[in-house]
Amino acid sequence: MAKDSLGKDSVKRAYDIGDLIHQIFRPGKPLKPAQKESGITPMPSIAYNPSIGAQIGLKAVAGKVLGNEPHTLMSIAATSASITTKGIIYFYLSHNVYTPGNRWNFQGSLVAAKTVVPDFGLGIGAKVSGTPEQEILANPDRKVYVIHGEYYNFKEKVYKQVMDHLFVGAGVSIDIRRKLIDKDHPDAVTPYQVYSEEHGLKTNHYLSNGFLFNLQYTTRDHQNRAYKGIYADAGLRVNQSWIGSTKNAVQITTDFRKYWSLSSKNPEHVIAFWNWGSYLVSGTLPYFELPGTGKDANFRSGRGYTVGYFKGTDYFYSEVEYRFPITTNKFLSGVTFFNIQTANDNLGTKLFQKWQPAGGAGLRILFNKATRTNLAVDYAFGNFGARGLFLGLNEVF
Structure with a gap:
């Protein structure tokens, strides 16, 4: 049977950014074997949107298998540091590490930022009849308010494989927001202020610290x-005040992803499905920790809308994407996608009662064939005139 794109022979035949640079600066000299190439992929980070201004920085993704394939999944790590014309400084470091034989899995992240948080209100954009x-x-x-402040997050989860493909895990997450203020409209009443005052939260700072318990199958x-x-x-x-959380809360989250390859010869033809949900069982979540658009672990959901565009105490999101190769050497590929989301607002609109769709298409540029790292460039649009260009490393899900 012929080797397909999952095999090492296909990896060698693939063409990535490293091959392009080699061809330009070292023409005529033999390429290094794919398995010996660096698993680290650095790239500039350039973006723009009205909330943050123009952004420039550096991103890097690393991938390495720490055991024997196929019995050990690839471990990956990513980092980014950036600054914008509006004075936003953002740094993060994340990892997803599998020990040999997948016996243990370590997932975590560290974020430190002087940032702005767009505030579009609670719920799914439904009209209400009530008090001002x-x-x-x-x-x-969906009028936008922009809240300036500092944000710090530390999250670490440890999973133990209890049987093939099944892991149980536990960890901790610490979220700190400080010096929160609307500098442009300091006297305006914002959705964030209304929510915080109704739930007995201070409007300039809070902590959301909790224990994490997870069951994972992959x-x-x-x-x-x-x-x-x-x-x-x-x-x-489980957020607890005795570990520093401003409020107690119990929250359930679900994350499901399924991938179907449509061709044994070209397995890059893929239909991918994603569902992410979060549901408040009891207690109170601070406003900017409510689940919503782009609030998944990697901040990639809801292409077509800004992070936090829709949110509620309960939130449900689904997306389907078709991925396909464009060039035979795998250097360029493309995607089309459609997503839909719903949230409650505790003002009369319940979960699943109103939906907001978005969709678009994108280009993928292969940066590192050994680790399947690519640059994702997507254009998406949704309701309320929302639209934009979304850049990232690797697939959205």
């Missing part, structure tokens, strides 16, 4: 760019 404060909170026209063939398999994770988060 409730109308401000629902913000049915059969996907690759962490960066899966062609086949399933990833599922169900989690329980």
Whole structure:
């Protein structure tokens, strides 16, 4: 049977940014074997949107298998540091490490930022009939308020494999927001202020610290760019004041992903499905920790809308994407996608009652064939005139 794109022979035949640079600066000299190439992929980070201004920085992704394939999944790490014309400084470091034989899995991240948080209101953009404060909170026209502040996050989870593909895990997450203020409209009443005052939260700072308990099942063939398999994770988060959380809360999260390869010869033809949800069982979550658009672990959901565009105490999101190769050497590929989301607002609109769609298409540029790392460039649009260009490393899910 012929080797397909999952095999090492196909990896060698693939063409990435490293090959392009080699061809330009070292023409005529032999290429290094793919398996000996660096698993580290650095790249500049350039972006723009009205909330943050123009952004420049550096990103890097690393991938390495720490045991014997196929019995050990690839471990990956990523980091980024950037600054914008509006004075935003953002740094993060994340990792997803599998020890030999997948006996243990370590997932974590560290974030430190002087940033702005766009505030579009609570819920899914549904109109409400209530007090002036409730109308401000629902913000049915999605008027944007921009809250400046500092954000720090530390998260670490440890999973133990209890049987093939099944892991149980526990960890901790610490979220700190400080010096929160709307510098442009310091006297305006914002949805964030209304929500915080209703729930007895200070408007300039809070902490959201909790314990994490997770059950994970995974059969996907690759962490960066899966062609086949399933990833599922169900989690329980318990915020407790005795470990510094401003409020107590119990929250359930679910994350399900399924990948179907449509061709044995060209497995890059993939239909991918993603569902992510979060549900408040009890207690109070601070406003900017409510689940919503782009609030998944990697901040990639809801292409077409800004992070936090829709949010609620309960949130449900689904997306389907078709991925396909463009060039025979795998250097360029493309995607088309459609997503839909719903949230409650505790003002009369319940979960699943109103939906907001978005969709678009994108280009993928292969940066490192050994680790299937690519640059994702997507254009997406949704309701309320929302649209934009979304850049990132690796697939969205």
